[in-house]
Amino acid sequence: MTGFESFVGVNPWTALFTFCNMLITFAVLKHFLFKPVKQMIDDRQQEIDTMYADAAQAKQKAAALEEEYQEHLKSIKAEQDAMLRDATIRAQKREEEILDAARSEAQAIRTAAEAEMAQERKKAVNDLKNEIGGIAVEIASKVVEREINKSDHQALIDEFIRNVGDAS
Amino acid sequence: MNGPKIYYTIPLFGGIPITQTIVSSFVVMVCLCIAGILLGRHLEKRPSRRQVLVEKGVSMLYGMVEDTMGKHNAYWTPYIGALFLSSMCGSYIGMTGIFRSATADLSTTLTWALMTSFLCWGCSIRANGFVGWLKGFTEPIVVMTPMNLVSEIAQPISMAFRHFGNIAGGGVLTSLLYTALATASAALLGLLGKSIPVSVVVLAAGVALLVSGLQKKKMPRKILGIVFIATGVLTLLGLGGVPYLEVGIPGILSLYFDVFSGGVQALVFSLLTTVYVGNACPAPEEA
Numbered sequence: 386m387t388g389f390e391s392f393v394g395v396n397p398w399t400a401l402f403t404f405c406n407m408l409i410t411f412a413v414l415k416h417f418l419f420k421p422v423k424q425m426i427d428d429r430q431q432e433i434d435t436m437y438a439d440a441a442q443a444k445q446k447a448a449a450l451e452e453e454y455q456e457h458l459k460s461i462k463a464e465q466d467a468m469l470r471d472a473t474i475r476a477q478k479r480e481e482e483i484l485d486a487a488r489s490e491a492q493a494i495r496t497a498a499e500a501e502m503a504q505e506r507k508k509a510v511n512d513l514k515n516e517i518g519g520i521a522v523e524i525a526s527k528v529v530e531r532e533i534n535k536s537d538h539q540a541l542i543d544e545f546i547r548n549v550g551d552a553s
Numbered sequence: 554m555n556g557p558k559i560y561y562t563i564p565l566f567g568g569i570p571i572t573q574t575i576v577s578s579f580v581v582m583v584c585l586c587i588a589g590i591l592l593g594r595h596l597e598k599r600p601s602r603r604q605v606l607v608e609k610g611v612s613m614l615y616g617m618v619e620d621t622m623g624k625h626n627a628y629w630t631p632y633i634g635a636l637f638l639s640s641m642c643g644s645y646i647g648m649t650g651i652f653r654s655a656t657a658d659l660s661t662t663l664t665w666a667l668m669t670s671f672l673c674w675g676c677s678i679r680a681n682g683f684v685g686w687l688k689g690f691t692e693p694i695v696v697m698t699p700m701n702l703v704s705e706i707a708q709p710i711s712m713a714f715r716h717f718g719n720i721a722g723g724g725v726l727t728s729l730l731y732t733a734l735a736t737a738s739a740a741l742l743g744l745l746g747k748s749i750p751v752s753v754v755v756l757a758a759g760v761a762l763l764v765s766g767l768q769k770k771k772m773p774r775k776i777l778g779i780v781f782i783a784t785g786v787l788t789l790l791g792l793g794g795v796p797y798l799e800v801g802i803p804g805i806l807s808l809y810f811d812v813f814s815g816g817v818q819a820l821v822f823s824l825l826t827t828v829y830v831g832n833a834c835p836a837p838e839e840a
Binding site: 386389390392393394395396397398399400402404406409410411413414415417418419420421422423425426428429432488491 | 557558559569570572575576578579581583585586589590592593594596597598600604607608611612615630631632634635636638639655658659660661663664665670717721
């Protein structure tokens with residue numbers, strides 16, 4: 386049967402079909418077009434945001450690292466200076482120590498030499514005394530030309546020499 | 554002017570008429586689904602030219618919906634988009650000449666308008682509860698209840714008739730114009746056909762106008778000259794029944810009544826839907 390519907394009228398079947406068609410269109414478009422496209426846009430946006438955030442973070446990190454290195458370099462320099470100063474001070478101290486040691490050793494050697502000298506001198510004096518005594522006795526015996534009491538003369542000569550030694 | 558033609562009546566449930574509107578809306582649905590599936594395929598992070606356009610359209614739609622309804626209502630965009638596209642294509646399908654505009658049928662627009670209303674009521678009930686929704690009719694004062702009820706009923710009716718009237722009215726005007734132009738051309742040719750010298754004069758005037766229009770590059774003179782020549786030639790040949798004035802003029806009017814009106818009505822309908830549903834779905838500020 387063909388014919389025409391009224392110009393202004395509502396056909397419930399047409400309405401029902403329209404409703405179903407609308408729902409199908411909505412479902413299909415949502416599932417196949419809007420959802421994936423929106424998802425893609427959001428994903429990309431998120432990726433871009435992440436990339437920017439990462440870049441900012443990396444920049445910040447780099448700046449921090451640079452600062453750290455600068456600090457490190459400064460500390461190394463300070464350490465170097467301290468070490469140098471320390472070494473200089475130590476070297477000076479050591480120098481003084483060595484000098485002191487040398488000086489005291491020299492002093493000791495000198496003292497020992499002086500003591501030895503004094504002793505040598507004393508010994509020489511004693512030897513001389515004895516010899517002079519012997520010579521004197523010999524001379525005296527020759528002068529007197531007789532054997533006198535040797536012990537008496539010895540006492541006399543010793544006294545004489547002591548006097549001489551005291552006088553000299 | 555007739556309503557939609559009934560192609561066939563399925564002998565079920567007391568007869569289901571298959572009308573032009575049903576066919577058109579089915580075709581629109583199929584086309585939109587195929588286009589949607591084709592456009593939504595092969596999405597890449599680095600978009601192709603097609604994908605850029607699709608994304609532009611989708612994000613524009615999302616932006617529009619978010620501006621009107623607020624960010625929390627962005628999930629309504631697919632429905633609004635489907636409604637907009639169905640409405641626009643449902644209007645434009647009438648321009649093919651094979652199908653009748655689906656939106657030139659009150660059944661279609663009223664269904665969509667009622668869907669909008671039901672969505673509003675559903676949102677209101679979801680937001681305020683059933684009692685809260687009923688109580689909403691008594692605001693701001695109890696006396697306003699009948700007014701509120703009337704406005705609630707009038708809303709889908711006004712939406713439906715606005716869309717239907719614009720598209721159907723455009724169709725009516727176009728067919729009226731065709732009839733008028735056919736009558737006018739018949740009358741003109743009948744008038745001139747009575748005497749051969751007059752038609753020769755008209756033909757000569759047409760040639761003169763056309764030549765002068767070609768020399769001075771004046772578009773109106775060229776068109777007028779062609780019309781005069783056609784009139785003279787048709788009169789001399791004795792062809793009184795050719796509706797030659799129908800060439801060209803209806804196309805310009807169709808640009809307004811079909812293209813512009815169809816787009817604007819689709820926009821208005823979907824915008825009104827966003828506004829109504831958006832009002833029914835307030836921002837969840839307390840939550």
